[in-house]
Amino acid sequence: xxxxxxxxxxxxxxxxxxxxxxxxxxxxxxxxxxxxxxxxxxxxxxxxxxxxxxxxxxxxxxxxxxxxxxxxxxxxxxxxxxxxxxxxxxxxxxxxxxxxxxxxxxxxxxxx
Amino acid sequence: xxxxxxxxxxxxxxxxxxxxxxxxxxxxxxxxxxxxxxxxxxxxxxxxxxxxxxxxxxxxxxxxxxxxxxxxxxxxxxxxxxxxxxxxxxxxxxxxxxxxxxxxxxxxxxxx
Numbered sequence: 001x002x003x004x005x006x007x008x009x010x011x012x013x014x015x016x017x018x019x020x021x022x023x024x025x026x027x028x029x030x031x032x033x034x035x036x037x038x039x040x041x042x043x044x045x046x047x048x049x050x051x052x053x054x055x056x057x058x059x060x061x062x063x064x065x066x067x068x069x070x071x072x073x074x075x076x077x078x079x080x081x082x083x084x085x086x087x088x089x090x091x092x093x094x095x096x097x098x099x100x101x102x103x104x105x106x107x108x109x110x111x112x
Numbered sequence: 113x114x115x116x117x118x119x120x121x122x123x124x125x126x127x128x129x130x131x132x133x134x135x136x137x138x139x140x141x142x143x144x145x146x147x148x149x150x151x152x153x154x155x156x157x158x159x160x161x162x163x164x165x166x167x168x169x170x171x172x173x174x175x176x177x178x179x180x181x182x183x184x185x186x187x188x189x190x191x192x193x194x195x196x197x198x199x200x201x202x203x204x205x206x207x208x209x210x211x212x213x214x215x216x217x218x219x220x221x222x223x224x
Contacts, residue, residue, distance in 0.1 A: 103155030
């Protein structure tokens with residue numbers, strides 16, 4: 001099992017550019033999540049998907065959109081990147097919302 | 113509503129010394145409590161979790177944590193630190209039907 005995979009690992013964008021971060025899990029989990037990690041701020045939830053076909057906003061959703069493509073895949077889109085979106089982005093999955101989360105290796109994004 | 117406070121953004125210990133990382137929580141439902149570890153340039157992985165069974169929970173790598181309801185605490189301990197324990201540690205609080213909320217993290221520094 002690969003667990004949770006994320007692509008790309010690194011990305012540099014210019015202000016105003018768009019991009020999509022991809023995430024896939026092979027554990028047959030129902031719930032998937034996108035977090036951002038910034039120094040001193042811990043992990044902040046951007047969006048989550050409790051089950052296939054549903055998505056909900058987390059703590060910091062502004063500037064982002066998500067798509068739960070199928071049970072395995074959950075993508076995060078930045079429509080018009082801003083320097084404030086420079087961060088490390090983690091995707092995670094769990095069997096149900098209250099269960100242990102399994103994290104991907106992260107995407108390090110820099111917006112110039 | 114749920115929240116978690118990790119006391120101390122950095123904790124420094126000598127190799128062989130006791131490790132104590134503090135976590136206090138607030139929860140409107142019976143809590144599920146988690147400790148995760150993040151090694152440099154990696155995603156988070158579960159160390160241990162409490163979900164209303166035994167109050168003393170043993171995890172991987174010799175770590176354990178004790179749930180104290182009266183103190184709303186879930187502190188993480190290890191009797192003897194190893195150099196390989198140097199990492200970022202996150203406490204999280206959730207509950208049945210609730211996605212966990214993460215603390216801001218504590219960086220553990222281990223000196224030879």
